[in-house]
Structures are given as structure tokens and as C-alpha cells.
Amino acid sequence: MPRPKLLSIDAFAKTVEDARIRTTSGGIITLICVILVLVLINNEYADYTTVITRPDLVVDRDINRKLKINLDISFPNIPCDLLSLDITDQTGDSSLDLLQQGFQKFRLTKDGEGNIKDEIKDSDSNFVNVHLDVDELAKGGQQPCGSCHGALPQDNNEYCCNSCEVVKAAYALKQWAFYDGENIEQCEKEGYVQRLKDRINGNEGCRVKGSTEIRRVSGVMDFGPGTSFYSQRRHVHDMSLYDKYPDKFNFDHFVHHLSFGDEEQAHHFVDESTHPLDDVEFIVGEKHRMAAYYLKVISTRKEFIDPEEPAVETNQFSAVTHSRPIRGGRDQDHQHTMHALGGTPGVFFNFDISPLKIINREQYAKTWSGFVLGVISSIAGVLIVGSLVDRSVFAAEKAIRGKKNL
Numbered sequence: 001m002p003r004p005k006l007l008s009i010d011a012f013a014k015t016v017e018d019a020r021i022r023t024t025s026g027g028i029i030t031l032i033c034v035i036l037v038l039v040l041i042n043n044e045y046a047d048y049t050t051v052i053t054r055p056d057l058v059v060d061r062d063i064n065r066k067l068k069i070n071l072d073i074s075f076p077n078i079p080c081d082l083l084s085l086d087i088t089d090q091t092g093d094s095s096l097d098l099l100q101q102g103f104q105k106f107r108l109t110k111d112g113e114g115n116i117k118d119e120i121k122d123s124d125s126n127f128v129n130v131h132l133d134v135d136e137l138a139k140g141g142q143q144p145c146g147s148c149h150g151a152l153p154q155d156n157n158e159y160c161c162n163s164c165e166v167v168k169a170a171y172a173l174k175q176w177a178f179y180d181g182e183n184i185e186q187c188e189k190e191g192y193v194q195r196l197k198d199r200i201n202g203n204e205g206c207r208v209k210g211s212t213e214i215r216r217v218s219g220v221m222d223f224g225p226g227t228s229f230y231s232q233r234r235h236v237h238d239m240s241l242y243d244k245y246p247d248k249f250n251f252d253h254f255v256h257h258l259s260f261g262d263e264e265q266a267h268h269f270v271d272e273s274t275h276p277l278d279d280v281e282f283i284v285g286e287k288h289r290m291a292a293y294y295l296k297v298i299s300t301r302k303e304f305i306d307p308e309e310p311a312v313e314t315n316q317f318s319a320v321t322h323s324r325p326i327r328g329g330r331d332q333d334h335q336h337t338m339h340a341l342g343g344t345p346g347v348f349f350n351f352d353i354s355p356l357k358i359i360n361r362e363q364y365a366k367t368w369s370g371f372v373l374g375v376i377s378s379i380a381g382v383l384i385v386g387s388l389v390d391r392s393v394f395a396a397e398k399a400i401r402g403k404k405n406l
Helices: 005-009 024-049 164-174 185-190 192-201 240-244 368-405
Strands: 051-059 067-075 083-089 103-110 116-121 205-214 219-225 228-231 234-237 253-260 280-282 289-303 312-325 346-364
Touching: 024 368, 067 103, 067 219, 083 205, 083 234, 164 185, 185 192, 219 234, 253 312, 253 346, 280 312
Parallel strands: 289 346
Antiparallel strands: 051 346, 067 205, 067 253, 083 219, 103 116, 103 205, 219 346, 228 234, 253 280, 289 312
């Protein structure tokens, strides 16, 4: 009877049962191999069912979308009346007096020992908006016509300043020092001066909470003393009241929270790099010092493995802190470092918006084919190693028996 042609290519040649030798050591090695195979298969299955996040870096195509800033910060040594918050971006556009646009101010009162006692929501009754249309507010012909104290022409009743708000706006237009409005009839009559003095003498602080939206371009968000305005293309502050009290006021602060993006979606990102400035404290005690934070902001998207769960959009950022005295000079801690002269005391958040975007995609650590290949490799590897060990043990036992027979 002719032999089948397939016999010549059989890679798995068998031995007859009578030619096989079974040993106790072989049985032990077989049990160990079975246990190892089961452990490795279990590990492969665990990898197959494990969800991991793989990041991808792409160009951000949503650059025209608004960027939301969420901020909660306390200034224990400067009252809310002296605090202004502005944002200026690289396009030259500015958002002034943001403390009246999406942010809330809370007065920090103190006890007799200087400890913060409680928070009181600051009312707008003590707020004077200097970024109003003075020509519209101070139209002439009003009766009676209040004095503008030389800030606006009144020879023919062109302008009338009948409130403290209008007088301060006129002073800001002229870039005159307003101080606390003392001896200005309108401010004295409205109680502005007395309320301001009470808050200053009470050593009040200020806490700012809220959110605002900006365009996705780099810029700076700054807290400064007094009214802010532009002079010869420079962003400056009326520091008259800040400098009037040499033994009061500084910009020591505590950052409770700072983030970019939707707060409701940010909880999906628990990495510490998401909010690196949370609970950061800056206490120096110097009146004429500026603190600067340099932030690198990058848009981040998270896509979940569950197709029914919507993706989450947020932003992550890194932060570098720097502070220097306004007077300039040599750094006391680093003798080879010289600080620049000039500037405005305050807190500055310089943010740089990255044109790139991180996409974090959830996926299984292994595919189905990878899992099958891993299982086969585990079984084959264990059996080959077990076979080599068994042959070595059998040869050793045979050699030992041969010596005994001698």
C-alpha cells in the first residue's frame, strides 16, 4: 500500500507509546508548567481587559473657540476698593474692570489679632466705574451742575459732574491722582470717602471668585492697585491711594483655584498637572513687589472607550512662579542676579496658549489578536522550557544511576 504524500512534510513526528519513558520528575515539571501557563494566561487576560489612555498630539483646530478662565484668589492685605483686574492679549485688546464682569468680590474682615474672620459679599454701592463714557455722563445743561474740579471744562456748562462716579471717571480721563476722593463734595456726600477709610483702617482684605471668557491668544491677566487705564499705549494704574499709606497694603495672596475650561468637565482629569496652582500661597510682606506666574496652556480632549459617553474638553497648564521688587537691584538670595527697575506692584498671570492639542483616548491594552498571540506564546514558551528542564533532569538522573551501578 503506497504511503500518503503528506507523511513526508509532517513536522510533528510522533513516537510510539512503547518508546516513551515516564518519570516522577517529569510529572512534577508538567504540573509546574501547567500552573505557569495558567498564571500567564490570566495575566494576558488581565492586560486584554485593562483600559489604558494613549495620548496623541495634534494641531488644535478649535483655536477660534473662547477660552474660559476660572479663578478663586484671596488678598488678605488689600481691600476690594483698591483692587482691579484686567486682561490684555497679544492682539492689543483689553478687558478692563473684570471684577464687575463675571467675578464676585468678597470682603475679608479681620479680628483684633489680624486673623481673617469672615467673608462679606462686596456691594456695588462703593464701586466707581471709571471706564464709562464721560461725554455721555457729564453732559452739560444739568441743574444743578456739579463741579468737575478742573478735570473737565465747565466755563459754559459743557460738563456737569453730579456724582462721585463721574468725577472719578473725569479724573481717570485726565490721568490725575484721585486718592480716596477726600474733599470732593460728591464723594463726601455719597459716603464713598468714609466707607473707603473704614475698610482701609479695618485692614480688610479681598477674595475674588468667578469666571470669564477670552479669545484663545496669549496675554496677561493682572491684579493691580487702583484704577487702571492706558497712557501712551502703556497699561498703568492710579497708585495714589496705594502709596498714600506707606505702612499698609501688599499683594500677598493665596490661590485657592485656577483652571482653564469647563469646570464641570474638568473633574474627569484628576492628574495634578491639571491645576498646579491650587492652594499655592505667596507670602512675602513687601509693599512694592510684583508676583508673576508664567502659564503654558494646552487644550486637552478625553475620549472614552464607551461610545455612548461624550468626549470631554478641558485645558491643562504648567506654571512657573517669579517675583521681584519694584525698586530693582541685586537679589538677596542670588548675588549674581540683578532685578529690573520699575513696574507695578501686583499679581500677573501670563498665559501662553499652545497651538497644539492633546487627545487622550481610552482603549484596551491589547487587541483580541494580541491576546490570542500572547496566550499561544505563553503556552509554547513554557512547554519548550519545561521540555529542556525535563531532559536535563532525566540525563542527570541517568548519569547518577550509572555511577551507582559501578
